[in-house]
Amino acid sequence: MFTIRVNGIAHTVDVSEDKPLLWVLRENLKLTGSKYGCGQALCGACTVHIDGQPTRSCVMPISAVGDKQVRTIEDIGNEHIGGLVQATWQELNVPQCGYCQSGQIMAATALLKDNSSPSDQDIDKALSGNICRCGTYPRIRKAIHKIATEQL
Amino acid sequence: MSKLTMLSRRNFIRVSVMAGGGLLVACGGGSSSSNNNTGTPPNNGGEPTSPAEAFQVGEFMRISTDNKITILVGAAEIGQGALTAIPMIVAEELDADWSQVSGELSPVAANFNNPYFQNLLQFTVASSAIRGYFEGQRSVGAAVRQMLVSAAAKRWGVDPSSLRTESSYVIDDIGGRRASYGELSSEAAQERVPSNPSLKNPADYRIIGSSPQRLDAAAKTDGSFQYGIDVDIPGMLTAVIARPPRFNGQALNVDDNAALAVPGVRGVYTILGGVAVVADDFWAADKGRKALQIQWNELLAGRTDSDTQRDAYNFRLNLPGVPIRSDGLVLLAQTLASETVSADYYFPFMAHAAMEPLNVVVDYDGSSAEIWTGTQSATLDKIFAGLILGLLPNQITFHAMPAGGGFGRRGNPLADYVRDACGVAKQLRQPVKVVWTREDDMKGGYYRPAAAVRVSASIDSANNISAWTHRSVTQDVTALLYAENLLDSLADFTLPPLKELTDFETGMPYKIDNVLMDAHLTVNLNMPALWMRSVNKFSDVFAQETFIDELALKVNKNPYSFRRDLLSEKPRHRAVLDAVADAANWGFPVSGRSQGIAVMGHWNSFVAQVVEVSVSANRELTVHRVVSAVDCGTAVNPDLVIAQVESAVVFALSSILFGEILLEDGVVQQSNFDDYPVLRMHQTPTIETVIVNSGEPVGGVGELGVPCVGPALANAIFGAIGERIRELPLTRSNFKIA
Numbered sequence: 001m002f003t004i005r006v007n008g009i010a011h012t013v014d015v016s017e018d019k020p021l022l023w024v025l026r027e028n029l030k031l032t033g034s035k036y037g038c039g040q041a042l043c044g045a046c047t048v049h050i051d052g053q054p055t056r057s058c059v060m061p062i063s064a065v066g067d068k069q070v071r072t073i074e075d076i077g078n079e080h081i082g083g084l085v086q087a088t089w090q091e092l093n094v095p096q097c098g099y100c101q102s103g104q105i106m107a108a109t110a111l112l113k114d115n116s117s118p119s120d121q122d123i124d125k126a127l128s129g130n131i132c133r134c135g136t137y138p139r140i141r142k143a144i145h146k147i148a149t150e151q152l
Numbered sequence: 153m154s155k156l157t158m159l160s161r162r163n164f165i166r167v168s169v170m171a172g173g174g175l176l177v178a179c180g181g182g183s184s185s186s187n188n189n190t191g192t193p194p195n196n197g198g199e200p201t202s203p204a205e206a207f208q209v210g211e212f213m214r215i216s217t218d219n220k221i222t223i224l225v226g227a228a229e230i231g232q233g234a235l236t237a238i239p240m241i242v243a244e245e246l247d248a249d250w251s252q253v254s255g256e257l258s259p260v261a262a263n264f265n266n267p268y269f270q271n272l273l274q275f276t277v278a279s280s281a282i283r284g285y286f287e288g289q290r291s292v293g294a295a296v297r298q299m300l301v302s303a304a305a306k307r308w309g310v311d312p313s314s315l316r317t318e319s320s321y322v323i324d325d326i327g328g329r330r331a332s333y334g335e336l337s338s339e340a341a342q343e344r345v346p347s348n349p350s351l352k353n354p355a356d357y358r359i360i361g362s363s364p365q366r367l368d369a370a371a372k373t374d375g376s377f378q379y380g381i382d383v384d385i386p387g388m389l390t391a392v393i394a395r396p397p398r399f400n401g402q403a404l405n406v407d408d409n410a411a412l413a414v415p416g417v418r419g420v421y422t423i424l425g426g427v428a429v430v431a432d433d434f435w436a437a438d439k440g441r442k443a444l445q446i447q448w449n450e451l452l453a454g455r456t457d458s459d460t461q462r463d464a465y466n467f468r469l470n471l472p473g474v475p476i477r478s479d480g481l482v483l484l485a486q487t488l489a490s491e492t493v494s495a496d497y498y499f500p501f502m503a504h505a506a507m508e509p510l511n512v513v514v515d516y517d518g519s520s521a522e523i524w525t526g527t528q529s530a531t532l533d534k535i536f537a538g539l540i541l542g543l544l545p546n547q548i549t550f551h552a553m554p555a556g557g558g559f560g561r562r563g564n565p566l567a568d569y570v571r572d573a574c575g576v577a578k579q580l581r582q583p584v585k586v587v588w589t590r591e592d593d594m595k596g597g598y599y600r601p602a603a604a605v606r607v608s609a610s611i612d613s614a615n616n617i618s619a620w621t622h623r624s625v626t627q628d629v630t631a632l633l634y635a636e637n638l639l640d641s642l643a644d645f646t647l648p649p650l651k652e653l654t655d656f657e658t659g660m661p662y663k664i665d666n667v668l669m670d671a672h673l674t675v676n677l678n679m680p681a682l683w684m685r686s687v688n689k690f691s692d693v694f695a696q697e698t699f700i701d702e703l704a705l706k707v708n709k710n711p712y713s714f715r716r717d718l719l720s721e722k723p724r725h726r727a728v729l730d731a732v733a734d735a736a737n738w739g740f741p742v743s744g745r746s747q748g749i750a751v752m753g754h755w756n757s758f759v760a761q762v763v764e765v766s767v768s769a770n771r772e773l774t775v776h777r778v779v780s781a782v783d784c785g786t787a788v789n790p791d792l793v794i795a796q797v798e799s800a801v802v803f804a805l806s807s808i809l810f811g812e813i814l815l816e817d818g819v820v821q822q823s824n825f826d827d828y829p830v831l832r833m834h835q836t837p838t839i840e841t842v843i844v845n846s847g848e849p850v851g852g853v854g855e856l857g858v859p860c861v862g863p864a865l866a867n868a869i870f871g872a873i874g875e876r877i878r879e880l881p882l883t884r885s886n887f888k889i890a
Contacts, residue, residue: 016415019435027390027433032382033375035556036434037507038590042825045507073375090369093791096799097231098372099507099556105373124834131825133507133557134231135802137836139795 004065006031007075017063022046024062025072033073033102037131044130047103048072054110073102082109084151088143096134104130108144116152118144212263212292213242219320219334221253226264227285228276228528229257229368230558232854233792236367238285240788244359245293245352248333249320255367260530260550273531274552277563277683279755279852282788286850294349296340303339304331354786354847363791380526380553381511381587388513388583389418391576392437392592394444395426398818399454399597400678403427407445414440423575430580434587454678455818458602462498465604465625469496473623473670477658480666485619489610493706495699498879499691501813502600503828504684508556509593512573515583520547525570526555528563536567540574559803560683564598568680594828595820597680599813601627603688605695615707619666624656624692627681628673657692659753661725662700662718685803686858689754697750697863698877701870711867712738712749724783725751727844728760731781735842736762745776748867750860755852757784763864767872773882774890775805775837775865780857782841785848793853797841800857806830808862809889810881835889
């Protein structure tokens with residue numbers, strides 16, 4: 001049995017200790033916004049925040065979460081910057097298939113919380129772990145700059 | 153059967169409204185709802201299903217009494233925006249209030265078949281969503297608008313011609329009154345369906361040609377959008393399948409003791425495609441699979457080897473193929489030429505690698521089934537599900553889910569992943585989600601087939617190109633269709649011409665009098681191959697557009713003006729070529745960079761692209777900028793067109809720079825994004841796209857931006873370091889990608 005704190009709520013789940021956080025979120029807590037893409041921390045689709053840090057939930061065993069705060073795409077809109085990122089993503093029509101966008105938004109939100117005027121190099125560094133096969137990278141970059149310039 | 157279905161059934165009052173007849177004919181559809189499904193997929197991206205009474209109008213839309221309109225979309229949503237653009241087409245002719253319109257994927261039913269494929273099936277490949285559905289969906293909107301006007305005219309006792317429509321209202325200017333479509337919907341449903349409704353003059357479009365936000369944008373940013381992999385139904389188990397290391401291998405001996413000992417594993421089932429481990433959750437299933445001991449019978453398994461195949465293809469380049477275009481007298485022109493030059497090209501297998509790995513949910517109870525999966529090929533998926541489960545079409549409710557990318561992989565006419573899942577469900581008789589891991593997806597076959605191309609050109613004494621030949625060797629991705637007797641399963645089904653399915657390039661646009669294009673289609677039933685975004689245009693246009701560049705330089709001409717001169721009879725090619733040269737400032741690259749250019753037509757659309765690169769002394773390649781000019785006839789939603797071109801550029805760069813699936817003695821060597829890299833943010837160039845409005849009929853867009861990127865890039869590399877690219881990916885030529 002593990003108790004984890006997700007989006008401000010404590011959940012107790014009966015799963016094996018090596019079950020990755022991603023699958024606990026998706027299967028046990030029914031929070032399906034975080035996506036499975038590679039299972040090896042290569043693509044970023046599963047990105048969540050753990051104590052504010054963008055983290056690949058597909059390789060983090062449930063036993064390693066402890067009492068840290070997990071935040072997912074379902075709740076990130078309740079943070080000021082997370083809400084701005086979601087709104088700007090919509091305004092610029094960023095998503096195509098949309099499958100990677102939960103991870104992209106979590107990565108972008110973490111970047112903007114840390115750095116209110118990121119350079120292109122900062123964006124490269126923060127977002128290059130997140131793959132998008134639809135090629136929304138230019139719009140993601142544009143959206144991040146737009147938020148930084150107009151709203152932060 | 154499921155919670156999802158029951159919810160939608162409860163809120164959706166069906167009123168039998170119009171016989172399919174006229175309207176369906178106008179849409180090019182088949183008979184009415186003979187094999188209709190009753191369920192609807194989870195409502196993605198639109199408004200929640202309205203609690204107000206909803207009247208289903210002709211099975212293509214629901215107009216509810218609170219004036220909300222839900223338009224059912226027969227095309228797949230794979231990221232290209234069908235769930236937005238197709239409702240725009242209907243809403244335009246309907247004169248709907250766009251802010252009250254939502255889109256929803258349709259059931260699998262003949263009414264929603266793609267007119268491009270002769271209305272035979274729902275199939276979203278070949279850039280055919282908009283160009284397939286455009287005219288029919290206009291008629292749907294126009295017909296329903298006319299029915300609403302007639303209903304209002306009867307209510308008010310006036311002549312319909314005295315009424316007009318605007319923003320989901322019928323307006324009587326003389327009588328000073330108006331009624332909303334919602335108010336009129338039940339009366340309109342009693343009206344006769346006009347068989348030939350009048351359509352708008354394109355000059356009067358208000359919605360088509362505008363760029364409203366995607367209807368699914370909000371749900372795709374807050375995690376609520378439901379893909380197939382997110383489907384969850386009560387009592388559902390999860391399965392993964394151990395597949396043979398070589399294609400078409402068969403499980404001979406299975407020792408499942410260790411697998412069954414993994415907590416959470418419920419069962420192990422051998423199916424045609426492999427051995428399925430079924431468990432309470434994904435993690436247990438995956439652990440169980442790792443614990444399986446399987447001996448494979450590989451007597452008849454595939455032994456495709458990339459190196460051996462390349463040699464065989466190169467040999468075939470010396471042999472005449474099946475002619476697919478023949479103009480003039482090539483042999484004579486070659487004999488009379490002052491010089492004939494040629495070049496050979498090679499392209500490897502590539503994986504689609506959509507972000508959402510393949511997955512299918514099947515709930516089969518022995519007498520009926522409900523299936524959910526992200527697909528581009530819902531009709532054939534459903535047919536194969538019926539064959540395997542032994543069910544009639546009306547015993548299967550098939551939910552085509554929006555997909556996390558498709559690129560052709562989810563448009564498999566053989567429905568491989570649906571068949572696997574049905575094979576598991578048939579034995580299990582309990583709801584099951586079959587999940588492919590990334591490794592399964594990467595190793596599971598159905599790749600863009602490898603291809604070899606030889607191009608030659610003859611130059612006469614006046615320095616004109618007098619002859620052109622183009623020979624392609626590639627695997628026939630349709631061969632399995634014939635091998636499996638699919639044709640026998642589908643009454644009256646006729647395949648589109650082979651040339652279209654394989655999408656060989658025959659449109660070589662340049663004014664050359666003597667042209668011979670031929671092709672070898674090899675058959676390899678043990679090597680699953682499938683179309684991938686832009687299909688053979690990817691390889692054929694690469695060869696064509698790099699070789700034409702060589703010829704330009706050979707006769708001392710600028711590659712842009714050389715092409716332009718040869719396109720004197722191709723105004724649309726020329727227009728995009730001019731537009732891109734202008735937008736990219738052709739001939740004046742940023743200092744230290746080099747430009748390359750390419751042009752083509754595809755699916756009634758046209759594109760020209762300029763790529764700007766630099767190459768360092770140690771072969772570090774940086775792609776700085778890609779500029780595209782596209783003419784897709786009529787852009788329904790210009791921003792979605794631009795997004796598709798951006799998408800295509802990134803997709804193409806992944807293939808050009810890195811894309812390679814290697815087989816050694818039948819075994820795929822790649823497994824995940826570490827050994828099959830794709831383009832990432834820091835490698836992505838500045839991408840600029842201009843739309844050339846020709847006002848011509850709608851053309852395809854999804855694949856349009858892919859094929860010219862490679863040759864434009866290769867031409868730019870030549871400009872930078874004087875080296876010709878004859879094979880892909882570029883990592884093979886020892887370029888380092890910055």
